[in-house]
Amino acid sequence: MKTLIKWNSRLMLRDWKTRLLLIGFFVFLGSFSLLYRQQNVTLPEMQLRAEYSDAHQIFRMIPDSHFEGEIGQEVQQRLGRNSILIGLNRYIMTQREGNTVEGLEEVVSDYLNNGREMAENNLYLHEETDFESYDLLQDVYLPSIEEVEQQIAFFNALEDNNLDIEWNPYASSQILQQQVELFVTVIVFIAIALLAGDHFTKDQVKNYSVTQGLPVPFKAQWRVRSGMLWFLTWVVALGGLAASYLISLFFETSGSLNYPTEIYMNQTIRYIPLWQYSLLLIGMGMIVSFLFLLIITGLSWMIRNVYLTLFITAGLVLSYTLWQVFPPLTGWQPSFYTNSVGVLTGQMARQFQLPGIEFWRLPLIALVIWLALEGAFHYLFSLIPTQSLGLKRRETK
Amino acid sequence: MTLTITDMTVAYGDRVVLENISFTLNEGQIIGLVAPNGTGKTTLFNAIMRFIPVRSGTIEVDGTAYSAKDKDVLALHKLITFFPNQADLHENFSGTEHIQMYADMWSGKRDQVQAIIKRLEMEDYVDRKVSTYSLGMRQRLCFAMVVAADTPIMFMDEVMNGLDPENVSLVSDILIDLRRDGKIIMVASHLLDNLDEYADKVFFLKDKQLHFVFDHHVDKIDYFKLMCTQKQAEKLEESIALPEGTMHLGNSMLCIPLETLNEKEQLALYQMIRQMKDGALTVGPLGTGEYYSHLYGLELHSYDRGHEHETEPV
Numbered sequence: 115m116k117t118l119i120k121w122n123s124r125l126m127l128r129d130w131k132t133r134l135l136l137i138g139f140f141v142f143l144g145s146f147s148l149l150y151r152q153q154n155v156t157l158p159e160m161q162l163r164a165e166y167s168d169a170h171q172i173f174r175m176i177p178d179s180h181f182e183g184e185i186g187q188e189v190q191q192r193l194g195r196n197s198i199l200i201g202l203n204r205y206i207m208t209q210r211e212g213n214t215v216e217g218l219e220e221v222v223s224d225y226l227n228n229g230r231e232m233a234e235n236n237l238y239l240h241e242e243t244d245f246e247s248y249d250l251l252q253d254v255y256l257p258s259i260e261e262v263e264q265q266i267a268f269f270n271a272l273e274d275n276n277l278d279i280e281w282n283p284y285a286s287s288q289i290l291q292q293q294v295e296l297f298v299t300v301i302v303f304i305a306i307a308l309l310a311g312d313h314f315t316k317d318q319v320k321n322y323s324v325t326q327g328l329p330v331p332f333k334a335q336w337r338v339r340s341g342m343l344w345f346l347t348w349v350v351a352l353g354g355l356a357a358s359y360l361i362s363l364f365f366e367t368s369g370s371l372n373y374p375t376e377i378y379m380n381q382t383i384r385y386i387p388l389w390q391y392s393l394l395l396i397g398m399g400m401i402v403s404f405l406f407l408l409i410i411t412g413l414s415w416m417i418r419n420v421y422l423t424l425f426i427t428a429g430l431v432l433s434y435t436l437w438q439v440f441p442p443l444t445g446w447q448p449s450f451y452t453n454s455v456g457v458l459t460g461q462m463a464r465q466f467q468l469p470g471i472e473f474w475r476l477p478l479i480a481l482v483i484w485l486a487l488e489g490a491f492h493y494l495f496s497l498i499p500t501q502s503l504g505l506k507r508r509e510t511k
Numbered sequence: 512m513t514l515t516i517t518d519m520t521v522a523y524g525d526r527v528v529l530e531n532i533s534f535t536l537n538e539g540q541i542i543g544l545v546a547p548n549g550t551g552k553t554t555l556f557n558a559i560m561r562f563i564p565v566r567s568g569t570i571e572v573d574g575t576a577y578s579a580k581d582k583d584v585l586a587l588h589k590l591i592t593f594f595p596n597q598a599d600l601h602e603n604f605s606g607t608e609h610i611q612m613y614a615d616m617w618s619g620k621r622d623q624v625q626a627i628i629k630r631l632e633m634e635d636y637v638d639r640k641v642s643t644y645s646l647g648m649r650q651r652l653c654f655a656m657v658v659a660a661d662t663p664i665m666f667m668d669e670v671m672n673g674l675d676p677e678n679v680s681l682v683s684d685i686l687i688d689l690r691r692d693g694k695i696i697m698v699a700s701h702l703l704d705n706l707d708e709y710a711d712k713v714f715f716l717k718d719k720q721l722h723f724v725f726d727h728h729v730d731k732i733d734y735f736k737l738m739c740t741q742k743q744a745e746k747l748e749e750s751i752a753l754p755e756g757t758m759h760l761g762n763s764m765l766c767i768p769l770e771t772l773n774e775k776e777q778l779a780l781y782q783m784i785r786q787m788k789d790g791a792l793t794v795g796p797l798g799t800g801e802y803y804s805h806l807y808g809l810e811l812h813s814y815d816r817g818h819e820h821e822t823e824p825v
Binding site for chain 2: 117120121124125128129130320321322323324325326327328329330331495496498
């Protein structure tokens, strides 16, 4: 095994295609924070401005008569208070000092307290079913109860970690989150498909007689090569992510790696520190990418057309979209788990209305898929990769 | 150690390439494998290595049959190395790395790598990238790789291709050394005279079968081997009754067995041949080259062209 790893790693690293791809991915990932800064993003304060505007619109939409009476007045008061609180929070956000503004603490209060008060108001409004414009409130103004509860949990998480609300979407930690999400959902698949798509094909086409007949099973070579490509991909990826993060520290505020980030677990949204979220995503990406590498490297052994291999890979990565057309039966469908971000944030569970799509299932599903791949390629590697005629059965009659 | 092939038939679809091939090779043997291009030499190697499907037949080493099952194929590949094609070398590897790789993969004897390089006189180029090598350099490297693998059975397909006479001699010497070490070596080659220098037996493939085995260890009869044109041969036959077993090899050689001729008759025949203009005579047993001409009807058209004015033989 040591010998196999040694010579295969030399073969891989001497290959200019592999080198250029790895360098290319490192440069792309390493400079991601610089590229991201060129992008237009909506600042949180701008989002609050929009919310502030909506809060004013609701007063115009609800007839004055509905604000009469005890309930009406209470609702009007709460809506008015919300409008003020949004304004205060927007002001706090524009000052970029943290959760309050120094010297004006008595006036603007604290972002988290304001937020909590708004959330409580909204919960109250949810309960006022006797209010005459209740439906209108539900339709155009109020976030769902789940969303309100998530907001409260988010504020609590911020307070528990003694953190300020992040005003800067270009903060290093925020870019890191965006980068990790982009990498595990798109870039990693492109990287491994390009790296492994023609891996064994090159052996068969260019180095047939030097590589056939080695006293090593193809299955061992398949595992070793997939493992090594996986290792190289992730070394470059983690290196690139680290480089990008470090570079961003020179240009932007650092943000916090403890910043609360939502994940979907036990059929509910929770908040965990950003570093834990990133590690979870990277772990999921590592598992999924290893399985895909086994598939792609194996396909490169049986298909000598790299474009076909890439096409099949793209099809597998996007196969979960099939369940938008056909009814998905269970949250154990392996195809869902190619979208790691969607699974971890609960987006997939919501989209396909399968609450069971949760990240902890991935290792179990991966184990089953891995065993299935071992079985499938056990059969395939019993065929003969002839130099010119494709695969042949080895069995004698 | 023995390698025994029994009733091996190989076909590409309906086209049968080899049929009922059977032979046994013993340790310390070099076997030449001879046939015109496209008659199945490489196919035979590929079939024994199980690089191609075998329709029927068995492959045994030391009496143990190696079937087409993965486990058996792997075990077989531990015993046999197949001479690589020089075009298949890794262009961005050095020669030393190739040799080390084969040593690591098979024998694990890395300490012998430098000795092999020295023996094959490759020191001056072996550390350069293969992409800079000439044909002959690559061929020597391929040979060195198989030597480094040090398996008990070695298939040397077209091993002398692209080698100059000096290197042909060098490789031949090493083949003889390997035989001394007890290796079973099959050499497919078109250098027929060279095969006679070291091969214990030469296998001739013809009509999909192992048509003839030329055994160098069996006593052979002497021949007058006369290089001449067909017209000269015809004139000679008109002048004297040649003994039974006389062979026309293609259009350029007449082989007359001496076994049935007494000394006087041999002398008379010799004197008659001496009168021929431009005829070249050698005396000795038939070699692989002569058998090749005989079996495959080799005609040297260039010989005809060079002697087209020679019409007066006697």
